[in-house]
Amino acid sequence: MEANNPFNRLPIELRWCILESVPDVQSLASAALACHAFYVAFIDKQDGLIKKVLINCIGLGSFREAVMAHQCFPPYLSVQVNKTRWPTAEQPQQPQQPQQQLLMYNYISDFLQRLERPSLPPSFPSDTWTMRDALTLSKFHLQVVSTLAKRLTHTCARESSTMCPLKDSFSSFPLSRSEEDRIARALYRFELFRKLFGCFTFFFEETHNQLHNIFFTKFGPLENAQLGCIHDLLGIEIETAVKAVAEHSMVEFDPDISIDDAPIQHILTLGLEKILEIVSCDTYEDRERLLIVEGMPPAKNTYFLHDALDSFCSLDLTEGIGKEIREAAPFFVDGDPGPAKVLEEDLKADMWTEDDEETFGIYDAFGVVSRKRGSLLWDHERLEAIGVLQSPAATESLKRSHSPPPFQPKSLAEAKAFWLKDLKSPFTMTASG
Numbered sequence: 379m380e381a382n383n384p385f386n387r388l389p390i391e392l393r394w395c396i397l398e399s400v401p402d403v404q405s406l407a408s409a410a411l412a413c414h415a416f417y418v419a420f421i422d423k424q425d426g427l428i429k430k431v432l433i434n435c436i437g438l439g440s441f442r443e444a445v446m447a448h449q450c451f452p453p454y455l456s457v458q459v460n461k462t463r464w465p466t467a468e469q470p471q472q473p474q475q476p477q478q479q480l481l482m483y484n485y486i487s488d489f490l491q492r493l494e495r496p497s498l499p500p501s502f503p504s505d506t507w508t509m510r511d512a513l514t515l516s517k518f519h520l521q522v523v524s525t526l527a528k529r530l531t532h533t534c535a536r537e538s539s540t541m542c543p544l545k546d547s548f549s550s551f552p553l554s555r556s557e558e559d560r561i562a563r564a565l566y567r568f569e570l571f572r573k574l575f576g577c578f579t580f581f582f583e584e585t586h587n588q589l590h591n592i593f594f595t596k597f598g599p600l601e602n603a604q605l606g607c608i609h610d611l612l613g614i615e616i617e618t619a620v621k622a623v624a625e626h627s628m629v630e631f632d633p634d635i636s637i638d639d640a641p642i643q644h645i646l647t648l649g650l651e652k653i654l655e656i657v658s659c660d661t662y663e664d665r666e667r668l669l670i671v672e673g674m675p676p677a678k679n680t681y682f683l684h685d686a687l688d689s690f691c692s693l694d695l696t697e698g699i700g701k702e703i704r705e706a707a708p709f710f711v712d713g714d715p716g717p718a719k720v721l722e723e724d725l726k727a728d729m730w731t732e733d734d735e736e737t738f739g740i741y742d743a744f745g746v747v748s749r750k751r752g753s754l755l756w757d758h759e760r761l762e763a764i765g766v767l768q769s770p771a772a773t774e775s776l777k778r779s780h781s782p783p784p785f786q787p788k789s790l791a792e793a794k795a796f797w798l799k800d801l802k803s804p805f806t807m808t809a810s811g
Contacts, residue, residue, distance in 0.1 A: 385415035393419035402435040403516035428507040439559030443566040456576035456647035527561040534752035564608040576647030590686040598708030606741040607749040613637025615657040643682040687741035716758030
């Protein structure tokens with residue numbers, strides 16, 4: 379049968395083209411095992427084929443951040459923290475052993491030092507991929523990142539008002555590839571941050587508290603603002619899940635819990651896969667099982683992404699790390715101007731001068747509406763369509779609609795009286811004057 383296989387007669391270059399066109403790594407593995415002809419072609423060019431198919435699956439626009447998050451393996455993660463140990467005023471939670479702290483600190487410092495922006499034009503990472511690693515990343519993207527991206531899109535539509543009809547916009551115009559990539563990049567950036575900084579027991583030392591600011595210098599202000607947007611949207615999903623359990627559970631929950639509270643911040647540290655598992659539970663019992671550990675609510679994390687982003691407004695922008703964060707170049711150059719314009723408008727509302735020191739916050743109350751409706755994630759065309767941004771023609775039309783109409787005299791005498799009156803006055807007359 380193998381001798382009669384028509385694929386054996388195809389040049390190997392054509393077999394490579396067929397293999398590199400499949401949509402995901404699982405399909406590549408299946409094709410490579412389908413027959414000897416494809417297996418030989420796969421083995422002959424394994425690394426290049428895996429990379430190209432990974433890009434088919436993830437998209438070139440979010441590939442680098444996906445690889446960074448996938449290759450981040452710190453010594454400790456939030457899921458390894460003892461959830462039953464609650465710090466109190468009498469018995470505060472003690473830091474881990476100095477050796478453990480040093481391991482974590484050195485890993486984060488080294489990782490951030492190696493976190494460099496890609497070259498332009500972008501080139502492929504030189505890392506060699508095994509099929510196992512590629513399958514893991516491909517599965518994570520399809521089952522976790524893509525699923526969460528769709529869910530958060532619905533969250534934005536639900537949180538938007540009638541003045542910003544996102545739901546109608548999504549019905550008429552599905553997400554573009556650039557919007558999908560933008561959401562995916564922010565989700566992978568979140569996953570990377572939580573891997574590096576989610577193990578909150580290590581944040582009792584001031585030196586550890588400064589590392590997140592170095593992280594933010596690796597990305598542009600817009601990318602950090604988009605990270606804040608994803609933080610809020612994930613927090614809204616978790617808050618909804620926690621409140622649903624709180625209504626029926628015997629375990630004591632704060633009925634007014636919000637996304638900046640410690641239990642929700644802790645759930646965020648568990649990562650995208652666990653977050654998706656919690657918010658997508660079909661039954662109350664399943665959700666309660668995931669949220670309540672040994673008869674207790676989620677552990678308390680006193681410092682995570684919310685506080686790290688919120689600290690921007692207290693940084694000095696004229697020097698040091700504050701200046702680096704504000705002037706940082708983007709990790710990925712987004713060719714669509716829409717999100718940057720939204721951030722610019724939000725920052726205008728937040729700019730102020732205090733003691734001759736200019737400050738700004740890319741995560742604060744002024745931008746909460748933009749974050750809830752995901753305005754930092756949509757293309758310029760969609761932002762214009764839903765009225766978040768005004769097109770140049772619409773802006774000019776709006777100016778004309780608010781300008782007083784020109785004076786049109788009904789008679790020569792009326793015109794003469796108008797101009798004589800105007801000459802006697804130091805002010806320009808209007809029709810309403």
